Amino acid sequence: MHTETKDYDNDLRIARPIVEGKRTLKQIDDAIIAPLDRLPNIKFWIAISFTLTLLMIGATALAFSFYYGTGLWGNNNPVGWALPIVNFVFWVGIGHAGTLISAILFLLRQRWRNGIARFAEAMTIFAVITALIFPIIHTGRPWVAAVYLLPYPNQHSLWVNFTSPLLWDVFAVSTYFTVSFVFWYVGLIPDFAVLRDRATGKIKKLLYSVFSLGWRFSNRHWKHYEMMYLILAGMATPLVLSVHTIVSFDFAVSILPGWHTTIFPPYFVAGAIFSGFAMVQNSLVIIRKIFDMEDLIPISTLELMNKIILLTGMMVGYAYTMEFFIAWYSGNQPETFAFVNRAFGPYAWAYWIMFSCNVFIPQLFWFKKVRRNLFLMFIIAVFVNVGMWFERFVITVTSLSRDFLPSSWAYYTPTITDFAILIGSFGLFFTLVLIFVRVLPAIAIAEIKAVTEQGQPSHTHLHIGNGKSNEAH
Amino acid sequence: MIKENLYAISALFDTPDSIMKAADNISTEYKRFDVNTPYPVHGMDDAMKLTPSRIGYFTISIGLFCMSFMLYFMYWSNSVDYPQVIGGKPFFAFPAYVPIMFEITILTGAVLSVAMMISVLFKFPNNAHPLHDSGYMKAVSSDKYGIYVEAKDSNFDYSKLEKQFKELGASSVSPIYYDEEEVDWKPNTWDPKFVIGTIGIAILTSFSVYMHMNKVLFMVPFDWMMNQERADYGETSEFFADGYSMRVAPVGTIARGFIPYQYDSPDSASKYMTNPTVASEHNLELGQRKFLTYCSPCHGNMAEGASRLKGNMPPGPDLRTEFYQNFTDGRFYHTITKGKGIMAGYESQITREERWAIINYIRTLQKAFGTPVVKTEEEIAENSETKTEASE
Numbered sequence: 012m013h014t015e016t017k018d019y020d021n022d023l024r025i026a027r028p029i030v031e032g033k034r035t036l037k038q039i040d041d042a043i044i045a046p047l048d049r050l051p052n053i054k055f056w057i058a059i060s061f062t063l064t065l066l067m068i069g070a071t072a073l074a075f076s077f078y079y080g081t082g083l084w085g086n087n088n089p090v091g092w093a094l095p096i097v098n099f100v101f102w103v104g105i106g107h108a109g110t111l112i113s114a115i116l117f118l119l120r121q122r123w124r125n126g127i128a129r130f131a132e133a134m135t136i137f138a139v140i141t142a143l144i145f146p147i148i149h150t151g152r153p154w155v156a157a158v159y160l161l162p163y164p165n166q167h168s169l170w171v172n173f174t175s176p177l178l179w180d181v182f183a184v185s186t187y188f189t190v191s192f193v194f195w196y197v198g199l200i201p202d203f204a205v206l207r208d209r210a211t212g213k214i215k216k217l218l219y220s221v222f223s224l225g226w227r228f229s230n231r232h233w234k235h236y237e238m239m240y241l242i243l244a245g246m247a248t249p250l251v252l253s254v255h256t257i258v259s260f261d262f263a264v265s266i267l268p269g270w271h272t273t274i275f276p277p278y279f280v281a282g283a284i285f286s287g288f289a290m291v292q293n294s295l296v297i298i299r300k301i302f303d304m305e306d307l308i309p310i311s312t313l314e315l316m317n318k319i320i321l322l323t324g325m326m327v328g329y330a331y332t333m334e335f336f337i338a339w340y341s342g343n344q345p346e347t348f349a350f351v352n353r354a355f356g357p358y359a360w361a362y363w364i365m366f367s368c369n370v371f372i373p374q375l376f377w378f379k380k381v382r383r384n385l386f387l388m389f390i391i392a393v394f395v396n397v398g399m400w401f402e403r404f405v406i407t408v409t410s411l412s413r414d415f416l417p418s419s420w421a422y423y424t425p426t427i428t429d430f431a432i433l434i435g436s437f438g439l440f441f442t443l444v445l446i447f448v449r450v451l452p453a454i455a456i457a458e459i460k461a462v463t464e465q466g467q468p469s470h471t472h473l474h475i476g477n478g479k480s481n482e483a484h
Numbered sequence: 485m486i487k488e489n490l491y492a493i494s495a496l497f498d499t500p501d502s503i504m505k506a507a508d509n510i511s512t513e514y515k516r517f518d519v520n521t522p523y524p525v526h527g528m529d530d531a532m533k534l535t536p537s538r539i540g541y542f543t544i545s546i547g548l549f550c551m552s553f554m555l556y557f558m559y560w561s562n563s564v565d566y567p568q569v570i571g572g573k574p575f576f577a578f579p580a581y582v583p584i585m586f587e588i589t590i591l592t593g594a595v596l597s598v599a600m601m602i603s604v605l606f607k608f609p610n611n612a613h614p615l616h617d618s619g620y621m622k623a624v625s626s627d628k629y630g631i632y633v634e635a636k637d638s639n640f641d642y643s644k645l646e647k648q649f650k651e652l653g654a655s656s657v658s659p660i661y662y663d664e665e666e667v668d669w670k671p672n673t674w675d676p677k678f679v680i681g682t683i684g685i686a687i688l689t690s691f692s693v694y695m696h697m698n699k700v701l702f703m704v705p706f707d708w709m710m711n712q713e714r715a716d717y718g719e720t721s722e723f724f725a726d727g728y729s730m731r732v733a734p735v736g737t738i739a740r741g742f743i744p745y746q747y748d749s750p751d752s753a754s755k756y757m758t759n760p761t762v763a764s765e766h767n768l769e770l771g772q773r774k775f776l777t778y779c780s781p782c783h784g785n786m787a788e789g790a791s792r793l794k795g796n797m798p799p800g801p802d803l804r805t806e807f808y809q810n811f812t813d814g815r816f817y818h819t820i821t822k823g824k825g826i827m828a829g830y831e832s833q834i835t836r837e838e839r840w841a842i843i844n845y846i847r848t849l850q851k852a853f854g855t856p857v858v859k860t861e862e863e864i865a866e867n868s869e870t871k872t873e874a875s876e
Contacts (some may be wrong), residue, residue: 035627036522036626036627037626037627040626040627077705078705079705080705080708152706152709154700154701154706155701162557162561168565168566169566170561170562170565170566172570173558173561173562173577173580173581173584174562174570174571174573174577174580174581175570176583178584179583179584179587182583182584182587182588182591183583183587185591186587186588186590186591189591189594189595190590190591190594190595193594193595193598194594197598201522201523204625205522205625205626207625208621208622208625208626209625209626220611221609221611224602224606224608224609224610224611225608225609225610225611225612225613225616226608227520227613227615227616227621228520228521228522228621228624228625229518229519229520230507230518230519230520230521230524230525230528230529230532230534231518231532231534232605232606233521233524233528234529234534234536234537235537235539235601235605235606236524236601237524237537238536238537238539238540239537239539239597239598239601242539242540242543242593242594242597243594243598246543246590246593246594247594249586249590250587250590253583253586253587253590257583260583456522457522457523457524458523460522460523461523461524465499465500466500466523467500467525467526468499468500468501468504468525468526468527469501
C-alpha cells in the first residue's frame, strides 16, 4: 500500500499533462463530455463524409464480389491466400495496440495510458470487426460461413477440425473480440452513470440509465469493480499475445518455405504492436484536431507512443534479419531460396518498401524534435502502417507464388476490386472511430479523475485500518 | 408520511482526505452505510473495514471448469462421435487442443465473471435505487465524495448522525427519501406487453430463419454454386453441331487398360483360354471377397446353390457338383463375362483379374467340399453309430 502510493506520486509527473490547466473534477467532466453535448463542427462533417465515401467504395466492391463471385479478385492458383488474408492479419494486428495500452500498460502502472486507454480499446474493437470481415468474405459464400466455422450439431454429425490452426483462429479472434468488448464496456459503466446524471433530454437519460445498469459509485461496488478490472487486464495480457501467435500459426504450422519458421509468433506479436501503435497515433493526431482535444491528449503522450514505435520497429527489424540468418544457417535449400527470392525476386519491390518503411524510417524517432513534431510523427506512422501492410503482403504472397513446384509458379497481381475492399476497410474503421468519439466519452472519466493532483488521499490517512486488512490477506 | 419513507441520511465531502476520515469514523459504529465516490479512492476499503474482493476465485474456477468441458467436447467430437485421422495425428490430439482450451478459459473466465459480478454482486441492472435521481447522486457522480447511513441500521439516529457528519467536516448533510412504488416494483413475467413482445420476436425470428433457409439461399446470386452454366448429360446443346451435350468417343478409341473380349462361345473360350493367375493366398482372398459380393446372392456363400433372394430369383446351380468340377477355367470365365441363361454378364462389374480370382476360389470350394452329400442330423448320427460298431 505504501509503495503503491509512492508510485502514484511519482507517476503524477507523467499524468499531470493529461489534466493540464489544473481542471477541477467538474471541469474534467465538461471537457471530456464536450463532443457529446454540442453539435459536431465542420471538421467532423468533412472527416466523416470522407470516411463514408471510402466505406461506400468498399461496400460497392463487396456487393460486386458477392454478385459475380470471388473471380473478381486476383486470387488464383497458386496464390489462394492473397489480399483478404493480408488485410485480415493487418487489421487484427492493429487491434493489438489497444489491448497493450489498456491491459499491459495498466499492469505496468503506466499512468500516462489513462488518457488514451478508452480510445485505444475502442480501436481494438473496431479493428477486430474490420478484420473479421476478411476471412468471412474469403470463404466465398459468407452467408453460410458460420456453418464452416463453428462447431454445431448437424445431421451429418460432422464437427469442425479442432486440430487446425484456422479453427484456433476462429476461437482466438472471437475470444479476443468478446473479451475486449467486455473490458471496454466494464470501463464504460461509471462513465455512463456520469452521463446519466448530467443528461437533460428524456431519451438521453433513458439510454444512459439502461447502459449504466444503475451504477451508484458505491465503494462496495468499486471494490469488486477494481478487482475485476485487474483480472480482466491480467487475462487480456496473455490473450493479446496468444491472438497474433495463433494468427502466425496459420502460416508457421504449414510446411511452406518462408512460413515454416519458429520465429513467427514473437515476430508477429511485435509487428502487431508496432503497426497498432502507429495506427493509434495516427488516429489520435486526427481526433485531437477534429474534436479540439489538444490538452486532453498532450503531445507528451504521443511522444511516449513514438518511443514504443521505435522500440517495436527495431524488434521487427531484428526479426527480418534473423529470418535471413536462419535461412542461411539451416542449410535448407528451399528455405534459402524463399528468402533470397523475397529480397531479390519478382516481389523485391514490396520487400524493400516493407524494409525501409518498418526499419529505416522509424529510426527518425531517435530525435526528440521528430518525436514531438505532430506533422512528422504523423507521416512516419503512416509509413509504418504502409510498411506493416506490405510485411503481411510479402509473407503471404512471395511464399505462395513460388513454392516447391516450379511449374506452378505464378505472379500474383491484386485487382481493382481487391484494392477497393481494402480502401473500404479503412473507411469502415475510421467511420466507427469518428462515431465513437462523437457518441461516447473517448477518455475514461473515472480513471482520469483518479490521477488528478488532489485525487487521492494524502499519506497520513492511508494508515487507517491498514494493519487489519493485511491480516485479512 | 415523509418520515416513514426515509431511506438514509447522506453527507457530502469535498476532499478525499475528509471522506477517508468520515468513513473510518462511521464504520466503527454503523454497519449499513456506504461511501460513494466518483472514482475508486485508494485505501477506502480499509477505512470502511471491507474484506478484499474474492472475485478471482470465481474467475479461475469457472474458467477451469469450462476449459475441462471444452476438452471433453473436443475429445468426444473428434474421437467418439466422428473419429477422423487428420494430418496423421491421433484421434485425441492433446497438444493441438491446447490453444482452444486456453482461449475458452479466458473467454468464459472473463465473460462469466463480469456477468456474475454485475448480476449477483451488484444486483444490476437496477435503476430504481433510492439514491438514483437524488441531488446526492448527481454530486458524487461528478466531483463530491459522499457517505450515507441507512435508516435501517440499528444505531440509526438522524440528529446524532447529522451532528457527527458536521463535525467531520461535511459540506452538506441531507436526508434521502424513497418512493415505495418505484423501489418495490418487481417485473411481472405475465405482463401482456412482455408476453406479446416475446411471442412477436419469436415469430419474427422463425419467419426470417425460414425465409433465409428456404427462399433467400435459392435466389440469385446465392444459388450460383448450385445452378452452374455447364452441359449436363441428356441436355440439348447449342454449341455442338449434333445438338447433344453428351459427346461420343472417336471411333476406335480404347479406354486405358481395356482389352476387348474376343470369344463369342463358351467352347472357344474353353479351348483357347487358361487361367493366368496363381491361386496364392492373396489371390484367393480377392476371389472370396468378389465371390461373396457378386456370386453368393444366387449361388450361396459356399457355392452350394442356396439363394438368399427368397424366391425373387431362381437359385443358381450348386457349383461344387461333378458337372462343374469338369468345367474348364475358360468356360467359367466366359460364363462370368457374358452370363448364361438367366444369369447376366459381369463384364462391366468384375475386372479380369477378379474373374480369374473368383474361378480359383470356386476351385478351392470344390476341392474342399467335393461332391456334396446332403445329410440330415439323423443320418450323421447313424453314420457315427455304424462307424463305432465297425470298430468294435
